[in-house]
Structures are given as structure tokens and as C-alpha cells.
Amino acid sequence: MKYGFDNGKYLKIQSEHIKERIAHFGNKLYLELGGKLFDDHHASRVLPGFQPDSKLRMFSKLKDQAEIVIAISALDIERNKVRNDLGITYDEDVLRLREEFQNRGFMVGSVVVTHYNGQRSADAFRQRLERLGIKVYYHYIIEGYPTNVDLIASDEGFGKDDYIETSRPLVIVTAPGPGSGKMAVCLSQLFNEHKRGVTAGYAKFETFPVWNLPLKHPVNIAYEAATADLNDVNMIDPFHLEAYGKTAINYNRDIEIFPVLNALFEGIYGDNPYKSPTDMGVNMVGYCISDDEVCCDASKQEIIRRYFATLNQLAKGIGQDSEVSKISLLFKQAKIDLSYRKPVAAARERAASSGKPCSAIELPDGTIITAETSELLGPSSALILNAVKHLAGIDHSIKLIPQEMIAPIQHTKIQLLQSHNPRLHSDEVLVALSVLSTTDDRCRRALEVLPQLRGCQMHSTVMLGEVDHKIFNKLGVGLTCDPVKK
Numbered sequence: 001m002k003y004g005f006d007n008g009k010y011l012k013i014q015s016e017h018i019k020e021r022i023a024h025f026g027n028k029l030y031l032e033l034g035g036k037l038f039d040d041h042h043a044s045r046v047l048p049g050f051q052p053d054s055k056l057r058m059f060s061k062l063k064d065q066a067e068i069v070i071a072i073s074a075l076d077i078e079r080n081k082v083r084n085d086l087g088i089t090y091d092e093d094v095l096r097l098r099e100e101f102q103n104r105g106f107m108v109g110s111v112v113v114t115h116y117n118g119q120r121s122a123d124a125f126r127q128r129l130e131r132l133g134i135k136v137y138y139h140y141i142i143e144g145y146p147t148n149v150d151l152i153a154s155d156e157g158f159g160k161d162d163y164i165e166t167s168r169p170l171v172i173v174t175a176p177g178p179g180s181g182k183m184a185v186c187l188s189q190l191f192n193e194h195k196r197g198v199t200a201g202y203a204k205f206e207t208f209p210v211w212n213l214p215l216k217h218p219v220n221i222a223y224e225a226a227t228a229d230l231n232d233v234n235m236i237d238p239f240h241l242e243a244y245g246k247t248a249i250n251y252n253r254d255i256e257i258f259p260v261l262n263a264l265f266e267g268i269y270g271d272n273p274y275k276s277p278t279d280m281g282v283n284m285v286g287y288c289i290s291d292d293e294v295c296c297d298a299s300k301q302e303i304i305r306r307y308f309a310t311l312n313q314l315a316k317g318i319g320q321d322s323e324v325s326k327i328s329l330l331f332k333q334a335k336i337d338l339s340y341r342k343p344v345a346a347a348r349e350r351a352a353s354s355g356k357p358c359s360a361i362e363l364p365d366g367t368i369i370t371a372e373t374s375e376l377l378g379p380s381s382a383l384i385l386n387a388v389k390h391l392a393g394i395d396h397s398i399k400l401i402p403q404e405m406i407a408p409i410q411h412t413k414i415q416l417l418q419s420h421n422p423r424l425h426s427d428e429v430l431v432a433l434s435v436l437s438t439t440d441d442r443c444r445r446a447l448e449v450l451p452q453l454r455g456c457q458m459h460s461t462v463m464l465g466e467v468d469h470k471i472f473n474k475l476g477v478g479l480t481c482d483p484v485k486k
Contacts, residue, residue, distance in 0.1 A: 001364070001455030001476070004294030005049035005285075014284045015058045018205065021282050022062075022170060024273075025201025028193065030186040033174040034206025038100060041085050043207050045478065046222045046299040047285065048455060055205075056104065059172070066170040067109040068101055070094050071180045074122035075115045082318070083176060084309055085473070087466050091125050093176035098134070109166055110135035114181030117141045137162035139181065139188055146257045153263050158191040179230045183257060187264055194268045201273075202261070204254070204280045209234045211248045211278050212286040218299035220249060221334050225306040228323040240276035248278040300334050301457055301478055303327065304341045308480035312463055315483035341480065343459035346370055348482075357462040357486065359383040361477070363391065364452060373423070376406050379460055380468045381429040387456075391449040394442050401432045426471040453477050462486045 022029050035043065038056035051057075059066065076090045083093055098108045111129055113122050116138040126136045139161040142152055151157045164185070171189070173182045186202050193200040208223035220234050233252045240248040254277040261280070265272035274280050289295055307327045313319035331337060338344050346360035350370045359379040360370040369390055371382035389396055401424075409428060413419040424432070430447075437444040454476030463481045472479045 001048060002291070002294045003049035004289060004291035004298065005047040006288045006290045007049050007051050007054060010050070010285065010288040011054060011058055013287060014282070015061065017282050017284050018058070018203075019062075021201075021203045025203075026199070027169050028171075028198060028200035029169065030171045030173060030189055030200060030202050032182045032186050032202070032204045032206070033172050034178070034182070034204065035208065037172075037174055038104070039085075040207065041473070042222075042226055042302070043285075045305075046219050046302050047289065047295055048298050049290070050285075059106075060104070062170060063104075063106050065168055066172055067107040067166060067168040068172045068174060069109055069164060069166070069185065070097055070111045071114050071173055071175040071182050071185050072111065072125075073115045073175075073180045074113050074117065074119045076176075076180065077113070077121045077125050078119050081177070084313075087469070090176040090180075094129075095132075097174070097176065107168065109168075109171075110137060110164055112137045112139055112162070112164055112185055114139045114185060115141050135165070137164050139185060145184070146253075146260050149260050149263045152260055153191060153267060158188040159195070161188045161192065163192045163196075164189060178227055178232070183254075187257075187261060190264055190268065199268070202280070203282055205282050207283060207285050209249045209251055210286045211237075211250060211281060211283060213249065213289075215249050216333055218296045218303070218334050221330050222299040222302040222306075223251075225303045225327050225330050228306065228310065228326045229319070231322075231326070237276050237278045240278045243275035248276070250277045254280070300336050300340055303330055303334055303336065304338065304344075305478055305480050307331070308459075308482070311483040312481055315463065315485065341457060341459065342368060343457055344480070347459045347461050351461040357460070357484075359458060359460040361387055361453070361456050361458040363387065363456055376403075376410075376423060377429070378421075378423045378425060378464075378468075379462065380464050380472070381424050381426045383458065384426055384429055385446075387453065388446040388449050391452050392442070392445040394446065398442065400440075400443055400446055401429065401436065405432060405436070425465070426468050430471070450475065 038053040040052050043050045044052045072090055072094050081090045094111055101108050111134055113126060116122055129136045142157045144151055173185050175182050190200055190202055209220040213220055215234055215236060224232060224234055234249055235252055235255055237248045237250040237255060239258055240246065258277045262272045310319055310323045310327060342362050343360040346368045347358045347370060350372060351358040354372045356372045357379045358370060358372045360368055361383055362368055369387045371379055371386045373379050374382060385400055406424060409424060410422040414422050433443045433447055437447050457478045460481045462484045469479060
């Protein structure tokens, strides 16, 4: 895997910058956390070298001063929105996040349900959390948000929101995904803290878009692809340009909300310490890119990956055609098409000649390995075996897993577990290799080269199951699938 990001440098300068911002506001800071705190796989894909838990490690130094508030939109609860990377709904992810944070020594103070307008599903979710002893608050839909500043910054706007009780100087507001209303939660708290005589500050910790990269840089375009369902648009920050005469990149929702933040700060402090939405941020990612070419390539692959993921969602009856259309336009901005992703053509060519579901992977040296479905193996498990044999220098004709071992596994799947698919999945193949590795040197060598798959790109001509997606995610393989059901 080629690296294009200096993670050590990032941890150092990012943590220092956040500490400076905390000190600037004194004793109470609401920090909006964009993206994921400990599993930011999007960042690790477009910035090879960025570790998914980098933010967590940085905040661990402040955990005695910090508490976490998890926000979730009632709209996302209502439509059972799913985190594509984990395959779970946002409401389930709230519980997962809470447990993960607590296991790492963080205090999770409460959950706030945003965009609330009497949804029954939100009420049911609140009751579920309260039965678990979790404090839950409602923040309401405000008519005319975010442009009706007078209403928003009033007792009929933010003043109607439940006041979230917090006890620590640093309040980190996070969520399962974008569009959850994190910024509004912070601004509402500033308004309601002021009503109670408490002075509090606000800052934004969001990785994308990267403010000091060009507007059409592939890293920033990949962010638009990742938020196609929200219709986020990267823009030049007009407030920053006017205040400093310098170009900085932000996105439409932050720019739209800035007048609200400006009015709130002026009402609370007399003036606004921030001259632009970009000023609100503390993002130092752009200073830590060590190889721009590597990050550009990874980002272009991510744009294509998002395109296929959206097509797969549509095939399952989820998502919108508009999301596909938007990402198609982003292809033009990034100056790419599907041919940029070499495994796509390779997998499709083999499928056309064999008439079977096929897969392909591009290895670190540029070699393309393909595989097809057989009576024993699916396209993903067959590809793993073909790839590791190539990397370990094992002759392709050698069967690493003998038929006499596969047969009883298939018997258990069909006869005992009532499965309709007798073929071995990717996880079952890896378990079989592990068992055989104690006595078979070739299986041991095959397992040893598995880490070399990290950063590789793969394509399947059929949609793979959740198990396969999780396995390839853990292996660090970028997987795309044609929107074709098996």
C-alpha cells in the first residue's frame, strides 16, 4: 500500500491546534465533530496513511475534560437510514457509538434527537434509550432554518429546544453520519447557555472538504460523492475571501448557516470572533499530505466506489436516481470514467467469456487477478485464493483447500443451517486456510501475504453479501460491485 498522508504529523499539529482553540474560549467549548471519531474509513481511503482512529487517539488526551453528546435526526430514524460502511441503521449506530466511546473511557452524557416534529419512531427510540438509563433530549424543526435568523435566535426558535445538561468544559457533539444536525445542536446550546448566564464557545472539527486544497481537488470531489444523498456542494468561502482576500474551501451548509452563527455571537458577546465559516474550523489535514499523487489516485477510486455503492442501493430499492446523476457529474470534474478502475473491465470481460459471476483485483505491482464462481466457491472467495497464491508464489493449479475439507462444510451449511448457497464465503475460506496452515506450509504462506492486499482495488460482477463486504473492509480492499443480484 502506498502512503500519501503523514499520520504522525497530523496527530501532533491537529491536537495542538485544538488545544489552542479550547484555551481561546476558556471554560466551555462546544466542538462539532464532523465525520467519524474512531472509524473514519472515508478519510483512510482518500488519504492513504490516515488511521481510522486518529481523532480518537488525539481526544484521548482530553477525555477527563470532555463529554460526548450524540445527535441523531428524527428524519433518519423515520426512514431507517443505514450506514453503508457498517450495514446498520443510524439508531442502532447510536447505541454502538455510545458503547464504543464508553469502552474507551469517554463520558457519553446524552443523546439528542434533532429535526423532531412528533415522529412516532423517534418517540419509540427515546423510550428505548430511557429504558437503558440514557438521557434523551429533543431539538425541533424550525421553520425557515437556516435563513430566518430572527426566529432561529429567539425563544420561539432555539429557545424551544430542550436544554442539554452538560458538566464538563469540552462538549464533543458527534453523530452516526452527516446531516444529523450537529451544528444546530451546538448553536442551540450557545443560545440556551447564554440565557442561563453561561459563556460558551463553538468550534468545528470536520475533515472534509479540506479548506486549503483547491476546490476541484480529487480529495474534495470525493467528499461531494460521499455526501451525494445530502446534495452537499463544495464552494469557495465568500466570507473568508472578503475578510482576508484568500481562497478557502467550505461547503454550502456551513456557508448558509454562518449568518446565524454570526448573529448569535454578536448577541452573546457583542461581536463574532470568526470572520468566516472556515475560521470556525480546526482542520489541519491539508498540511499533512505527503504525496499528493497517491491521495489523488485514492480519491478518484473512492468516487467510483461511491458510484457503484449508490447503484447497489438503487438495486435494493434504496436511494435516489439523483444521487447517481450527481456522482456521474463528479466523474467529469475529476476527469475520470469507469476505465480508470481497471478491475471493472477485467471482471466484466471474464464474466462475458465464462457466463458466470466473476471478480477481479489489481495487486500492488499492477497485476490483475481474476476469478469466477464454481460449484465450491463464490467469486469473492475464489479471488482471495487466486490472489494469495500469486503473491505467495504458489502455482495456480494447486488446490489449497482440498475437496474432502470443503464437502463437510457444505453439508453443514445446507443440511444443518438450511442455507441455499453451498459455496464457501470469503470468511469460511480464510478459516479453512487458518486450520490447514498448521500442517500445510503453502496455506501458511498464503495467509502471510494477506496484508499485501491492503490498499488494493477489487470489482465483482454481482452484488456480494454483507459478510464479504465486511471481510474485504477488514483486509483494506476497496470493493465495488455491479448492481446485479446473484
